[in-house]
Amino acid sequence: MQWTTETLAGDTEGVTYSLPVLRFAGTDGSAPTAYIQAALHAGELPGTVAIDALVPKLARAHAEGRIRGALTIVPGANPVGRLQYHFGELQGRFHLGTRTNFNRDFPLLAKPDPSLAGPEAGTADQRLKQRLLSLSVGHDIVLDLHCDDEGVAYLYVPAELWPAMQDCAAAMGVAAVVTWSGSSGASFDEASLHPWLRLPAEEAGLDRKVVTTVELRGLRDVTPAYAQSDAAGLYRLLVARGVIEDRNEAAPAPFAGLVAPIDHVDVVTSPRAGAILFDVEPGDRVAKGQRVATIVHNAGRADGSIEVLAPQSGYVLTRVSRRSLYAGDDLLKLVGDAPSANAREGALED
Template sequence: MKTELIKFAGDVPGNEIELRVLRFSGSDEQAASAYLQSSLHGGELPGQAALHFLVPMLQKAADEGRIKGNITLVPQANPVASNQWQAYQHQGRFDTFSAVNFNRAFPLLPDFDTSDLPQPDAPEALIKRLKAALLRLALPHDIVLDLHCDDESENYLYIAEDFVEDMKDLAVALNCTAILAWDTTADAAFEEACAHPVLQIPADKRNMKRRAVTTVEFRGLSDVYAEQGAEDAAGLYKFLVHRGVVEDASVQLNLDYQGLVTPLTHVEMIRAPQGGMVFFHVKPGDVVSEGAKLATIVTLPGNPEGDIVLTAPQAGRILTRRSLRYLRRGDDVLKLLGDKPSAVIKRAGALEA
């Protein structure tokens, strides 16, 4: 394994960050290559834990000459987000300067040519240079996995509709209960920016069985345990073996995916009509019928007449819920995966800010 440090000057004198890149060289030029990054939202650690346990597995494979395709890992993809703290609380989802989600506003390139993207020393804002560097690292690879987590959640994937059928192997490897299929997010997340050049290739000329581009949601923010990290690493390793990036005759992958494939239009984003304390009546993984009680928001403590009961707009599976129990008006409360399109008109763009 080779370690590369990419250094970026800060936006004001006296500040800089560095991006740590781990590389394993493959022995077969025809093998698929893979790029995995985690913690684009600095405090989302389950994916970072998975890579922590994956590296020794890959090092063993490298020592035994079993790395076939080039592999690039970036365990801490966003040092800016990792260092954002306020009043002892980590703030890693949004850039505190612009208030823009770090996983938005990536360049959507028409092809795989990254030569026009700003270099680390360009006269551009730091976050723009960092995003350019991540794309420059990722786009040469056939497989791009952006490892995230939700608030409280089951494992699931975001996948562009054109990739879904050929990427069910990843869902099986990672024990995902759902795939959320998108046709456009309109917000240029990292995944979309990596899928975009592929989707510009005529459909009859794409090798979709070789490619994989997705956002992986590894459960919830607090699900950071050595045992789970090792299990997630084993799933990633199994997928890399199945795709021929790593050779390991002892690893087999069952390709029978039993989970849901849900278009984003079928995802019910249940939101708080008023602020207050929330009691959940369901948890991720529960299957509910239409009209079932999902949560109660207490708006006037001590006065039950102020309680607001949120119910299921259609039957479906609970995928995620908030970990905070105090909500503001309009906050996302949970995601429900339905069998039909939501009757609620969603805002353009991604499901969440």
């Protein structure tokens, strides 16, 4: 068990970011290896506290000689975003200097070779992406821990790895899986899988690969109970995939949650600016035409509010955490029973 602190130069003299990295060596060079990072969107902390609860379990496994495959863990993957504290709020999703999402525009490597991620160049956010990719590439299992605004726990899984990753979804105990393929704006998960897809199938060994963006519910779901249960889920996944040995952990049952391709997700938007009165919350099922929210745009007037209806029947995956929106802003994500009429290529959000 070894902590190191990586440093990343800032964009001005006198500014240096630090990035703590925890590594465990494995006892079996042929066992799968794992990389786990959290808070790439700097304010999304459910994964960071899950790692905090996971580390003692790993330390125990290490002391007992049960860590077979090497582990690399980055509890706070975005020191650049963490510094962007403005008017009392953290702006951890986009780099302020470039307005680029911290989870887009990762380098897409031709081969799973960490040396191809450098030499580091560009602005601090671009160099951070190169650094994170070079830390992660080559691991069989790559977990990127995020959260939504308000939501159930769910995974984004590359279609190439589904249904082989059913055991991971079951181990994590998530409510839903959204599968995707093609381009996702060079998000971290896309960049993690991309080099393996360039290899011949027999060399890539996709059956032992795990790549997923893990959405650990909502921004406010940072609690002792979730930290412990999410740590237990991560641990079960690592045992199920042979990174850790633990005979007390049963193999995951078949995944019983919702599974849908990304083009089934309707991102329902607000037709007017105003205050939101939600009728539904994450985890609810809705019928086509059912009211999901009312937007109050001119309070007190008879015609001062407008109803938002479900575009199709489905499952409420997430909703925004704010209660005040502009016209056209995202209101909620609905996993429809059929493809969305508004499905678009790439990621669901900017």
